[in-house]
Amino acid sequence: MLTSRRPRSTSGTPSTGPGQPSPPRPERRSRELLRPPRCTGSSTIRGCGIGTATPRAACQAQWPNYSSHGKDCDEYPFSTTKEGAYNANGxxxxxALTSRDNQKAGSQLSTWYNDDRILDGDAFYVNVK
Incomplete structure (x- = not known):
């Protein structure tokens, strides 16, 4: 479940002294659906000569022919964020999830963006429970 939790405005960055964890980095909404770079002849998990694996290559390696079994490759960070999996440097x-479940999750994310007015470039955190 996603909740609207935008970063708080502060006059500076939170202190991260010795032994304290770094503050989490927010996701940032992107109106453009991020896609992998176009590849020519690359079928390895490292993919496209960019030196990092792509979500589709990872799914194909772990679940061969997943798409022919009614599944989609679901990735995190969300493809609708500037930090999306295709920009995450591996x-x-x-x-691989059932197509129905993956598409339902994408629809719920889109509804959340709209209902909580998360606009292009807006930062938000994902709280996993």
Missing amino acids: NFSAR
Whole structure:
């Protein structure tokens, strides 16, 4: 479940002294659906000569022919954020899910963006419970 939790405005950055964790970085909404770079002849998990794996390559490696079994490759960070998995330099998670579940989750995310007025470039946090 997503909740509207935008970063608080502060006069400076929070202190992160010794032993204190760094503050989390927010996701930022992107109106453009981020897609992988176009590849020519690359079928490896490292993909497209960019030196990092792509979500689709990761799903294909773990769940061969997942799309022929009615599944989509779901990724995090969301593809609708500027930090999306295709821009994450290999720092992402991906899993093959049933197409219905993945599309429902995407629809719920879109509804949340609209209902909480998360606009292009707005920062928000994802709270996992």
